[in-house]
Amino acid sequence: MQKTSHFCKASEKGSQELSKYSIEITTSAQRQFKKFPQGLQDRILPKLFELELHPRPFGTKKLADSNFYRTRVGDYRIIYSVDDARRNIKILDIAHRREVYR
Secondary structure, three states: OEEEOOOHHHHHHHHHHHHOOOOEEEEHHHHHHOOOHHHHHHHHHHHHHHHHHHOOOOOOEEEEOOOEEEEEEEEEEEEEEOOOOOOEEEEEEEEHHHHHOO
C-alpha cells in the first residue's frame, strides 16, 4: 500500500516548511549556563534547540502577570519570552528552581 509512503512524504515536506525562531540569550543567562557542570549543560542545550521549532512545548507554563514562560529541565528552569511577530525567543534566566523566581 502506498498510504504509508505518501504520509511520510507529506510529513517530511511539512517539517521543512516550519520556520525556526531565533534564540537570543541574555548575558546573565550565558554566565549562569557556563557555571553549570558539563552534564547539566548537555541536558539544557537540547531543550534550548527544541524551543527554535516549538517555542511553547508541552509542559511549558506561562508565568502569572507577565509575558514570560518557563520550561523545566530536571530541577532547573529556563525563563524566556516569545516574540511571535519577530519569531524571536529571548532566554532571560537559567537557574535552579529555588533561585529562579527570586
